[in-house]
Amino acid sequence: MAIIVEVQQVTDDLFRVVTRQLVEDETDPDFEALQRIADENAAEDFRLMEVRDLIRVLLERTQLEKREKEVITLFLQGFDFPDIAQHIGVSRQFAQATFKRAAKKLRKTAEALGINAL
Numbered sequence: 001m002a003i004i005v006e007v008q009q010v011t012d013d014l015f016r017v018v019t020r021q022l023v024e025d026e027t028d029p030d031f032e033a034l035q036r037i038a039d040e041n042a043a044e045d046f047r048l049m050e051v052r053d054l055i056r057v058l059l060e061r062t063q064l065e066k067r068e069k070e071v072i073t074l075f076l077q078g079f080d081f082p083d084i085a086q087h088i089g090v091s092r093q094f095a096q097a098t099f100k101r102a103a104k105k106l107r108k109t110a111e112a113l114g115i116n117a118l
Contacts, residue, residue, distance in 0.1 A: 009049070054115065062109040068102035071095055 055076065064072065067088070074084045085095040110116070 009052075057113075058106045058109050058115075061113070062102075062105050064102055064105060067098050068105070071098045072102045072106075075099060 059069070059072070067090075070088055071084055074087060079087065081092050081095045081099070084099075085092040088095070090098075
């Protein structure tokens with residue numbers, strides 16, 4: 001029997017752990033392949049949680065101007081620079097320059113915290 005542990009994000013700050021039985025019998029020829037897939041999925045979920053937590057900490061501890069925070073937030077939501085520019089009513093070049101300034105500040109905060117992930 002294989003028990004799969006899955007981490008699911010419910011809200012920005014709330015996660016739940018779900019377990020489920022994947023295969024009845026470890027002698028099943030598909031057991032190893034299914035276990036490997038489940039382990040890879042769980043590892044990816046944990047990695048994404050760590051990245052979200054890191055970004056949240058950096059955003060909390062970095063003094064960003066209103067526009068910088070707005071651009072970073074939209075970027076993290078998946079917007080590209082032309083869409084960000086249109087959304088906040090600025091040029092694409094301004095959106096890119098604002099993003100670069102904010103990213104530089106976030107990197108500086110990460111370095112001060114001893115984080116080398118960025």
